[in-house]
Structures are given as C-alpha cells and as structure tokens.
Amino acid sequence: MQTNRITDLFSIKYPLIQAGMIWASGWKLASATSNAGGLGIIGAGSMYPEILREHIQKCKKATTKPFAVNVPMLYPDIEKIIEIIIEEDVEIVFTSAGNPKTWTKHLQDHNIKVVHVVSSVKFGQKAQDAGVDAVVAEGFEAGGHNGRDETTTLTLIPMITKAIDIPVIAAGGIANGNAMLATMILGADAVQVGTRFVASHEASSHLNFKKEVVKAKEGDTQLTLKELAPVRLLKNKFFNDIQTLYKQTPTKDELIALLGRARAKKGMFEGDLEEGELEIGQISGLISDILPASEIVDNMINEFEEAKKRACDLK
C-alpha cells in the first residue's frame, strides 16, 4: 500500500485509524492496532489523569509505532490531561467535543499533531481555521456521541472534502475494507473505525457488551438524548426507559436525572446490559465475530485491496 497525506502525517503504514473510545480503547487495543500498521488511539475520556499516564507509558512499552490519545475537550480535568500528554511525549492528539481553538496551538507548539473530530462541514471549516492538521468527519451512523445535523458519512465526506483542504478521515459506518475504499473514493484520505474494534480481544469493553455488538442486527441502534448531547445507543432496557420518559415530555433535568452517573461505565465496562448505556454504531449489524485487533487490520487491508481489484474491472 502506498503512502498518502495521512500515512505521511502520522508515519503509519495504513490509512486506518482505531477510534478513541471510552471504556474500550486503552493501551492494549491502541498498541495492538499500531503494531498491526494502523494508528491506535487511547481514549482518555473515561480515564483519571494518572490512569491515562499509566496507559500512555504501557502503550510506549508495547509498541515502537506511533499512537495517539483522544481528548474530549469537555473533560473536567482537561489541563491536567494536556499536561500529561506533553510530559509523556505523545506525538498525536485527537480532540473532540469542544472548540478546536482552545488547545490546538499549545499542543502544536510541543510538536504534537492535532486532529479534531467534526460532524458537519461548518465545524470542519472552523477546525481548519483553528489550524488543526486534519479532521475526522463522522457521520450520523457512528456510535456514541454525534452531531446535530444528522449528516451521514456518504453525504458528509464529499461535502467536507469540497469545502476544506486539510486531510479528512472518514468515520461512521466503516467496519470492512469495502467501506474503507468506498469512503476514500468519496474523497477521504483515511478511515477511523470504532464499532469493529469494540468487538476485538484487546478492547477493554466487557465481554457481555462485545457479545451484544456481535448479536446486534440492522435497526438495533438509535440516536437519542438529542436535548442533552445526541448519542447512538443499542436499544436495551435503558434505551427503552429513555423512550418511555420521552412520552411524558420530560424536562432536560428529568432526562439528566434518568441518565444519572456512570451509565456508560456500567454498560460498556461492567457489562450491565439492562441498566447500562451501550454506545455503538449502526454497522454493528454487520459484525459477527470478536477478533484480535491485528486480524481486524489485516482483514480490512486485504478486503480493501480486493475491493480495489473489483472496482478496476467493475461491470
């Protein structure tokens, strides 16, 4: 596979990035992905600062390849997180859920590459104006937190790559090499893959949750809690409780009260499939096995190469 703007930017072999995901992507998954030739990302969103430091240090021991840290900028201890990232010589940071102007320059001043996650053309333009090195453009079908415009990956990628010049990493709905090639034909320089890596041996997600991802079929996820922050969830008991509450026209505070604390940890990390919040993408309907991360990367690259051949002599 030849190099492109994203493989050059990150010094990686394949334009394939494993998404930073709370309660799923610690040092084990990130290092396994990076060792396989993709870019692994540690998801800081579910880690206390010193836990993050431990994950970064373990990741450095487990791989000599580049890896990244994902930082949701609404994180309460954000200054401490940024400090640790700089102290530990992390080379690449993916920021999300916040204003890219706040930290981009500071991180770049410390020779850190900065990528910002967006869900619309408008936010893509703002991220480019803020000076980030690349954006992740994430469509409506993606798991977890999501944009308000509900723009799908198939429509977002051509519109955002037309509007901005920096590299674009497509995300949302991508779990195999066909979708990787498809989104790159639409103009993306690389892909970010979340859901597929949740169903991996190295994800720190609870096995109950991984099995639920494998079981999921088309139509089993939905975007909800739009009044708070839109999030795509598996339709379990907790999801149904939200829908029941909606029928009573809840206030925002009542929604917040139902959500409560630590629902995501309860579901995805502790494996409570009834009361927990299970964040996953639509493409879970296509996933039928739990695999080592290296096999996920290898499969996707092989499928990508085969899809290229099929495209070449497509009828």
Place this chain on the structure above:
Amino acid sequence: MQTNRITDLFSIKYPLIQAGMIWASGWKLASATSNAGGLGIIGAGSMYPEILREHIQKCKKATTKPFAVNVPMLYPDIEKIIEIIIEEDVEIVFTSAGNPKTWTKHLQDHNIKVVHVVSSVKFGQKAQDAGVDAVVAEGFEAGGHNGRDETTTLTLIPMITKAIDIPVIAAGGIANGNAMLATMILGADAVQVGTRFVASHEASSHLNFKKEVVKAKEGDTQLTLKELAPVRLLKNKFFNDIQTLYKQTPTKDELIALLGRARAKKGMFEGDLEEGELEIGQISGLISDILPASEIVDNMINEFEEAKKRACDLK
C-alpha cells in the same frame, strides 16, 4: 461500460436509475433519462389515473428505450393505476410504501418486472420472499419518505446485500459518479438517484424549488413527522412550524391538521417555499447547478469511470 444483473434485467445501458418522485418526474424527465442510457421513472404518486396514462403515452413517444412507473401502494386509486400500467404495456414497475405481496405476482403475470423500495434488511427479505425482481435499498439520507430504522446507505447496502440474493439498487445520498462507484463497491448492482434529478431542466418541479435545492447546504434538511410517516424536508417556514408544534407535544391529529392537504404540491410544484412541503435529500448540499437530465447521466458515468481509475491506483 459492461452489463450487469440490473442492466440485463431492464435492458438499459448504465446501472443508473432516476427515482420516481412526486411533482418532479413526469414523462419529460423519465424519457430524457432513458434516452441518455439510464432508466427513467414516471412517479405516479402525484397523478390522477388518466394523467398517468397520458404521461405513459407521451413517454413512449419520446423514447424507444425502457422506462418504469413508480407506484406508492397506499395510493387510493391503486387498482385503476395498476390497470392502466398493464393496458399501456409498461414493462417495469417500482412499488413502494406498502406490502410487496399485494401486486407483485399480478404484475409479473403480465410480463412486468417488479422492483420494491425498502429501507431495512427486514423489508428487503420480505420483498425477496414476495418474489420481486430486485429491490431499491434506500438510506436515511434520502429525500422524501423514509424508513423508521434510520439506517444510512453506507451501512444498509452491505447488510442487505449480505442478507438477500436478488439485485440491490442503492438509493439515498447518491448524486455523482463517486457515490455511484462507492455504493457499488459496497455491493449494490446499481444506483437510484433522486435529488440530483430534481435540479434538472426536465423535472416538473417548480423553478423556485429547483433553485432552493441548488442553494441548500449541509444541514439544511431533516427527517421529521416520524409519528405519521417519516419524511426528509428542507428546513423552510413549514418545517419550522412543525418544530414549533412539536414543542407543544402535539397529538397525531394535530400533526395531521398542520400538514393539511396538498402541501407537497404547493411547495414542490407551485413553488411556495414558505408554506409548501419541500421533500429533498441530504445530498442537495452538494448540488450547485440545474442541468439537462442527459448531462446529469453523462457526468455521473464520466465521474464513475474516473473514480474507477483513481480506485485502481489508490494510494
């Protein structure tokens, strides 16, 4: 371009189908698309039976190539519509919004090819069981009426092509040759294109509406009225009125009362951009000109061929 299952089924040159759309696709658009090598479709949903007969007869005079008629099966005068289709020797029928079992065999007994429009894997399987010749699999980003599962084209196509064996035509979010190739890499045999053909010279849509489609940007459409039948609309005054009503927790009857009668005709055919219902897809954000249908077909096929070349030596 070589033949495939869909070009063989319809005896057309390109696996490119112009969607049957109310107040947009009459005989002019359908015959222009068919003459250009695609498959044109007359949208019967907004036509009285004898008007449909007139459109079919004019279409036959305007092209010697195959064309189709789209029939929403909830149409009140459905028996009359089916009778006219058979009397006028229409060769291909696309059915939507109803049970594919009801009319498929009757139409096929009259040597008519039947394609059913679905928005989920489950309905795709039901359509296959009903014996249809192919399905259109339409994603969440599509304009107009839409499915309840909100599955996007990028995720629907690989899941449905894995689940059923008959040919699959991808729809939703496809307005250029890149998206055509992308969805075919995902497994589709052909594409159906709606929004792009609304902004054509031959569409019977009001010029005001066509210009609004050209002006639309990413984020300017939204799926709404989910309690009645989910429909993707441009965000105009009428759309905002719906959102305002939603804040008051309306009953279904109150929503029906607001919708009223002939809103779609008022907006899309009569050009009332404030009070009318403007059905269009997310990909309107990518469209920047009103073109002859033949140019839309030529452009898409040229882009498709170029995208194939790019895919072959993709970095």
